[in-house]
Amino acid sequence: MPSRVIYGKGAFQEVGKQTKILGKKALIISDPIMEKVGIVEDCECLFQTANILYSKYLGVDTEPTDIHVKDAMKVCSDEGCDVIVAIGGGSCIDTAKAVAVLMTNGGTVADYFGTQKKFEKKPLPLIAAPTTAGTGSEVTKVTVITDTKTDVKMMIASSELLPEVAIVDPNLTLTCPRNVTAATGIDALSHAIEAFISKKAHPVTDTLALSAIEKIMLYLRRAYNDGQDMEARDKLALGSMLAGAAFSNASVALVHGMSRPIGALFHVPHGISNAMLLPVVLEFTKDHTLERLAVIGRQIIPESKDKTTKELADCVIHEIKKLCLELNIPNMKTYGLDQKRFKRVLSKMAHDAISSGSPANNPVVPTHEEIINLYEMCYDYNFNVELNMSTQ
Incomplete structure (x- = not known):
């Protein structure tokens, strides 16, 4: 389980406080739907209230791929982010897990799939806030990323993939179709x-x-x-x-x-x-x-x-x-x-x-x-x- 699980209606209000504990600049990883329904904006407002610097990567699709991971890593590196906040369904959270661990361990997702290669360094701290009641990715040590060259879903399980904080707020699922x-x-x-x-x-x-x-x-x-x-x-x-x-x-x-x-x-x-x-x-x-x-x-x-x-x-x-x-x-x-x-x-x-x-x-x-x-x-x-x- 993550080090901290914050559960209940209104729990998302804690995102600023929890982010400030873990880093100085956050990377929000989410998707266009979460931006459209206003949940990303809610997060930005909470960050602004808490005086937290942040950048955004909102390119995740319905199924996370190695391209999403690569693109999000570039934003993370270019912007100097040291903590990641994932907002969305399992695709967003799985992408964020891969980014968090590869930012400190290097390489690509494929390097760690089906091999004996292990993550040796602690990942960037990750906060996961699910907006669907489905994958449970906020409390798992698993990520599943599609290799776009082989059309294989790469499932990797490692304790380094476990989020530091899970914020589970049922209010975030009200927009779910x-x-x-x-x-x-x-x-x-x-x-x-x-x-x-x-x-x-x-x-x-x-x-x-x-x-x-x-x-x-x-x-x-x-x-x-x-x-x-x-x-x-x-x-x-x-x-x-x-x-x-x-x-x-x-x-x-x-x-x-x-x-x-x-x-x-x-x-x-x-x-x-x-x-x-x-x-x-x-x-x-x-x-x-x-x-x-x-x-x-x-x-x-x-x-x-x-x-x-x-x-x-x-x-x-x-x-x-x-x-x-x-x-x-x-x-x-x-x-x-x-x-x-x-x-x-x-x-x-x-x-x-x-x-x-x-x-x-x-x-x-x-x-x-x-x-x-x-x-x-x-x-x-x-x-x-x-x-x-x-x-x-």
């Missing part, structure tokens, strides 16, 4: 479920993951249907943070391993690609993790006390399918992935998924061919048909 609320909410749910069924799970991460699952399943629909529902936004922000802490310590598994290549090659937002995969991957994994899924069932289905372990596992997957349907989660075909190109890159996607390491944490580790089959099942997966079949 419905589709983003849905995608990031399912992303957080995927984090929590995968942390709970991961081979690396342990009692502490179990506690975090179960609490996150309960909150997300209970409040995600409400936030989706009414973006100004403050109680729902509050519980989702907390659930997302707990899920982030859970998977940062227990790792994610097959869903995330398969999700990253979809984002890298087809530029599908990470939360949506997770949602496209989650029900199918859970069906594939179910028989190898019945007991764990049953525990989730007892947590989220109050009337489940008389059900068998298998019935509970089936109910959990049914509830997740139902949630995806209600949140209008598209399959890959509906989203617009070209089928011919999709088939051409299936083998590469399966290879990249396995190479990421995440599938190895799954209760059952799939082969290259099994991953290809799972991708093909997900391409035109119909949540509505599957739900009707499971209730017959």
Whole structure:
């Protein structure tokens, strides 16, 4: 966990004070959307009130790339910034993590991906303020950056990537559109479920993951249907943070391993690609993790006390399918992935998924061919048909 976690409505008002503790000149890393909705301006006003010098890099896109990192590093170096403040979703925070650590260790993100090379120096101090309830990146030691030369999402995990301060203010998520609320909410749910069924799970991460699952399943629909529902936004922000802490310590598994290549090659937002995969991957994994899924069932289905372990596992997957349907989660075909190109890159996607390491944490580790089959099942997966079949 970060050294300091500041949580609650109005917590963002602390950004000036916390920045002043850590450095003399801040680099705000964010994106054009955060600028448009006024959150970047709010940060600037708080800096001005606290007499803090700052510069801005607002070029982050929906999926962070090595180009974003390089461009932000240039601003950081040219402006002499010594503390970084990330405002936005996981893309902004992941970019900021990479910038913070490379500014002191040198090189590029690719130098530290899939190699034994480690970060040897402390990063620039980083403050992370999430504006979505999804990635949990504000409390994780992970960054995922796309290599634009190879179309590979580079996932790097290291304690040096952990922010110094996490400021989690549910008010910042009120501007989040419905589709983003849905995608990031399912992303957080995927984090929590995968942390709970991961081979690396342990009692502490179990506690975090179960609490996150309960909150997300209970409040995600409400936030989706009414973006100004403050109680729902509050519980989702907390659930997302707990899920982030859970998977940062227990790792994610097959869903995330398969999700990253979809984002890298087809530029599908990470939360949506997770949602496209989650029900199918859970069906594939179910028989190898019945007991764990049953525990989730007892947590989220109050009337489940008389059900068998298998019935509970089936109910959990049914509830997740139902949630995806209600949140209008598209399959890959509906989203617009070209089928011919999709088939051409299936083998590469399966290879990249396995190479990421995440599938190895799954209760059952799939082969290259099994991953290809799972991708093909997900391409035109119909949540509505599957739900009707499971209730017959």
